[in-house]
Amino acid sequence: MPYRNTLQQLQHEHLFSHIHIDTAQIDVPEEMFNGWQQTLDLLSEIVDTPAVLIMRVTDKQISVFTSSRSQGNPYKQHDNENLGHGLYCETVISEQRELHVPNALKDKDWDNNPDIKLGMIAYCGLPLTWPDSSAFGTLCMLDNKEREYSKAFRHLLERFQSALNANLASLYEHAKLQHLNVVLENNVQQRTSDLAKLSKKLIHEIESRAAIEHSLEYHKSFDALTGLPNRLGFISALAQQLSQPTPQKVNVIYFGLRNFKSVNDSYGYVVGDKILQLFSQRIKRLLSNATLFARIAGAEFVIAHTCNEDGDLSLINQINNCNNTPFTIGQFTINIPCCIGIAQAPTDTDDPSELVQKAGAAMSISKAEGTPYSFFTKQTQSTIEKRYLLESHLVDALKNKELSLQYQPLVSLRSKEIIGAEALLRWNNPILGSVPPDKFISLAEHNGQIIDIGNFVLHTALSQAAQWRLQRNSNFRIAINISPLQFRDTNFAEHISNLLALYRLPANCLELEITEGILLQDEEIAKRTISQLQRLGIRISLDDFGTGYSSLSYLQKYAFNTLKIDRCFITNLEKNIQDRELTKAIIAMSKKLNMNVIAEGVESEAQDLFIRDEDCDYGQGYLYGKPADADMFEQRYISQNASH
Template structure:
């Protein structure tokens, strides 16, 4: 029984192997092996021999196989079949050995390749991790740089305050909030008074220190919720997002002014620097940021006019001033090309020689829309817009061309005086322009006198110093205009080569009745003579004024007593009146 089980098991095993081999033949790589057919045949014979052995124990199954008639034949068939099967299997396996070796070699190669691939994958993974970390670092650094760039875009690098761009956004948010909550707010514009003098005389480094100190002082006075920003230059802006009581705005403005009552310590010296403030409130003075800032600027301008170191709230009257200023700026552009400007001339009388010694060229503007505009109104606009430079060149050119004939009539003693603004004096082209126009007219430099105010000299720079050297080389005269109205006029007289000093009309107007003005004028004339300067008294209108000035030995007289400013043709006729010795009243042009 055990033999039967073993034989059956062996036959099943052979059948399974035979079947598996047949299944393997379905694969192209197995069919191509040289020993495959021998292995199949060997398994077939083994299976056949085992089947014969099984049928020996079960005669009823003899019909399944062909068996010899005798046991010897059957045994021989079984033995031959099995031996032949084993032989075929051996030959087949032997033929498979090179393929198996090749497969083993291939497997080892694949293992090596897999190991190399794993190593490269690990290496690449490490590289990618490093690259990823570097990329994350770069992204973080880029984000930081973008944040820094955004901060720089929205903040002033000197004071670290929000700049104009950032403050406009803050104002947008403030207006939106006030509109939704139905509350009031305020905008303040602050400007340091005479800050330019600090920059020009002490240098920009000291000016930067002033801005730092001013920033710290303003921060201390800003209430919670308020914002402080720098609008540019020496101008700051304060926003107050919620104002419950209108008087609170005034209290805060007073507090801001108070911050500047203590002097600034610069270069171991004390400097008193004040601030002017313009205020506009929402919604009374404007409902959008642009309107609020514009009106606050108008109020600031009013504070400057009213004496500085004060605050001003925007009023409707300032709207008219603003509209007028905008109209002046609009009409002034192109006015020179439209021949709207002209030059008038006011004679200057030499009291000693009793003749017309010179004339002052005075600019006039007659616009078809605005009418005749006063110089005090349009000249500041021309300076602010920069148009004063070409307009000033027009005055110089026109006046010098007229001076040619007037010098011939006076046998070369006549000269023309022309006012020069600070912006003109800082123009690096002024010296070359004067050189060229004198060459074109053929006039000597002594025929021209430039009237400079203290403001011109306070704005002095390297360009201005170069211009002064050229003026001196050309023999162009310098006159100190409006003497006595500034703070440092005496020091400028000592430092620069002035030939003439002009006493301001504000001191002349009351010398007949004001003892203090008489003493000041008398002292000024005496001092100027000691310095070798000629003195011109401006604004002389009465006989009493003239008598006092003659008594004090004033050299030159200018004013309505002799003549108002007139056009060139009338000035020609005025010179004709002086060809014969007539009294002043007969020579006056009314």
């Protein structure tokens, strides 16, 4: 950096050679401190990291000089720690270099770092130094999750480091100037020369700071990865467009890439970032220069432009077509579906922030319902409000013991005996009443609760199955539905193995039911996990067979033990000849592939007779037994069998 070179030269000049300044006594003025605070807050927002800090060091301690006012930041001003405990910042200061630790938990050099107690496992820091080479402290950013800070963000941190070192040089020079006024009181010519030098340096610092502020201002309004405006820049431009003297109808199209997190998890952030760049370039080619286009957050984008007569349906279809063409990155070919929401000004609102929010709400409906796109309506608003209400109560459902399991019998059609049960999750809230699973499971997956809820289901169901197995003195099969987020865990098979050992339940007593959603996430992870589970002796069932887009292709790629015929085929067996023929075909195909077949939703004797005649293995439905809690299930099906 130019300033750094100038500073090194200045340190060897006569001006600094015979004067000692006690830097510990130099105070940072309030105006400068406030400027630092504002820049820390801005950095935290741009980098999307919970903590950005300026640390100051003394002989024995290091303390938080100022801290970003960001959500989730555990560091407060004046927090301090004694030196000598292996802090990140100690290494930065002692070695006078950048330190970048993506995940301290995975780094043997940093896995005992004191900051881990505060949840901070990712770190990137730079030294701050007075002109006399003594340490002021550090400038650093931290995250509570694994984080490989990008080159752009580290460069931004370095620019702020330069500004801070320039400020420190200015303060140092000011302190020295005060000293010079005393020492060199009788030497006007020398003092004039010194003042001229100082003025020159100060002008350089002002110019340097102006350049840095310009860079920060750019990053405040633009996305570093794609070069597109960010949320702030987009809303500002949209506000100008909506404030025109002759207002026109403006469509805001909010669209996002589905399941993009699984791309980052499976292929890495380098591939994920490349896809975002390619996707934004594809969309740019569809748009005119007058159309506003921005990256809002993560894998979500937004467009605003004057309405067409067709309500922008042609553009919406073009956006979807962009994703129908796979992304080829190196050796990977990746397909990522898109979901789209549309809001219109002034019909829905003329406030730019609210317009973006409503378009985003419409996109959430598109994602939840699996439709290509969705327009914002009053029903959308009502749906979102209901969703928020459910989500607010779901947060404490486990803690308040509102979740429970019911069990529905699984019947062997040959012996007519109850051989097991499917565990079904239920939520009963004192205010909302009984909430159906299809209303809250997707919410739990969205907000991350599904892992805790899934573990609750596994523990409860396996414990209960082990108890019933002992009472029956024979194997009892328990079937459990697994969420895609649970299945994505690379240690999932090991976790299931540990639970079976904990509850002393043989692996062949457990059947895990998976849906098409799991198989769509990542083919390699799905194959590996299914294989690991089956090697343990656990049965894998493909649920809702026949309703997905590629059900037959899954039978080629994966080795299932069981197929579950979706209830939609069984319900209309007596009326619909097509459903009868499809059910026959599914059973016959399963037999050819050496798989068992379960028909779910059996409610009549005629349905039961039909699937028996076709040699279906198992049945499940109201005809054999409705879902019941553990006590009722035991009373109806376990105790009677045990007594016999």
